[in-house]
Amino acid sequence: MAKLFRAVIMGPPGSGKGTISERIAQRFGLTRLSSGDFIRENIAANTDAGVLAKTYIERGLLVPDHVMTRLLLPRLEEMTRHSWLMDGFPRTLAQAEALNSTCDLDLVISLNIPYETLKERLSDRWIHPASGRVYNMGFNPPHVQGRDDISGEPLIQHDDDKPEALVARLRHYKDVAKPIIDLYKSKGILHTFSGTETDRIWPYINSLLSTKIPMEGTHRTQRPCTRGY
Ligand SMILES: Nc1nc2c(ncn2[C@@H]2O[C@H](COP(=O)(O)OP(=O)(O)OP(=O)(O)O)[C@@H](O)[C@H]2O)c(=O)[nH]1
Ligand SMILES: Nc1ccn([C@H]2C[C@H](O)[C@@H](COP(=O)(O)OP(=O)(O)O)O2)c(=O)n1
Numbered sequence: 235m236a237k238l239f240r241a242v243i244m245g246p247p248g249s250g251k252g253t254i255s256e257r258i259a260q261r262f263g264l265t266r267l268s269s270g271d272f273i274r275e276n277i278a279a280n281t282d283a284g285v286l287a288k289t290y291i292e293r294g295l296l297v298p299d300h301v302m303t304r305l306l307l308p309r310l311e312e313m314t315r316h317s318w319l320m321d322g323f324p325r326t327l328a329q330a331e332a333l334n335s336t337c338d339l340d341l342v343i344s345l346n347i348p349y350e351t352l353k354e355r356l357s358d359r360w361i362h363p364a365s366g367r368v369y370n371m372g373f374n375p376p377h378v379q380g381r382d383d384i385s386g387e388p389l390i391q392h393d394d395d396k397p398e399a400l401v402a403r404l405r406h407y408k409d410v411a412k413p414i415i416d417l418y419k420s421k422g423i424l425h426t427f428s429g430t431e432t433d434r435i436w437p438y439i440n441s442l443l444s445t446k447i448p449m450e451g452t453h454r455t456q457r458p459c460t461r462g463y
Contacts, residue, residue, distance in 0.1 A: 343439060
């Protein structure tokens with residue numbers, strides 16, 4: 235059995251999940267799976283799940299568990315021979331339990347970032363909608379203000395990145411994330427990182443993963459993700 239490594243990254247809105255996931259994918263060669271990007275692809279492709287998901291997202295609601303599970307677990311089934319890092323799923327205990335019934339996770343990274351930092355980051359976040367590429371006027375600004383570095387297309391800000399929306403999103407995140415964090419803590423696979431700067435947190439995540447991700451040549455058996463939901 236080829237060596238496999240599967241991980242999840244969790245954190246409140248603006249905590250740096252996408253930023254750190256990209257670094258992990260590049261540094262360790264894992265496939266980055268973003269549930270948000272996957273939902274947007276389905277919405278753009280007008281799939282049944284995408285059309286349904288859109289009706290919730292447009293109202294600022296989380297997509298129901300059964301829709302998310304139906305969307306994502308077949309995607310994971312395609313990844314049985316790949317190591318991956320998932321961002322944005324699971325978001326609820328039901329999603330975590332559905333994931334646990336199909337995959338053995340090796341590690342969960344939980345980002346613990348102060349509210350004021352989240353507020354500041356999200357107010358400076360600009361996004362290229364078509365690609366999901368993320369910029370920050372203070373942290374990683376685009377070469378041309380308001381324009382995506384690759385396509386040159388305009389950048390936008392999400393309405394729910396505004397400070398007045400963040401309080402509710404943060405409260406909701408804390409409510410839904412706590413049982414998931416407790417679950418992974420009980421499994422002994424949770425690793426929490428606190429701080430206000432990604433560049434200061436990154437070395438700790440990098441060194442943790444360097445000890446956890448199997449090197450070439452080491453073999454471990456692992457139950458592949460199978461359709462168990
Ligand atoms: N100033 C500053 N901005 C950062 C830092 N790390 C990430 N950012 C920016 O903060 C914003 C949020 O980072 P993301 O990686 O999008 O965070 P996320 O957890 O994926 O956010 P959601 O998708 O909303 O859950 C982006 O604009 C990042 O470029 C940092 O250390 N300092
Ligand atoms: N497990 C998930 C993942 C994403 N969603 C929703 C939440 C967002 O409105 C969209 C896009 O997710 P994305 O992770 O890109 O956005 P946020 O992290 O919530 O800012 O999908 C969900 O309802 N359930």
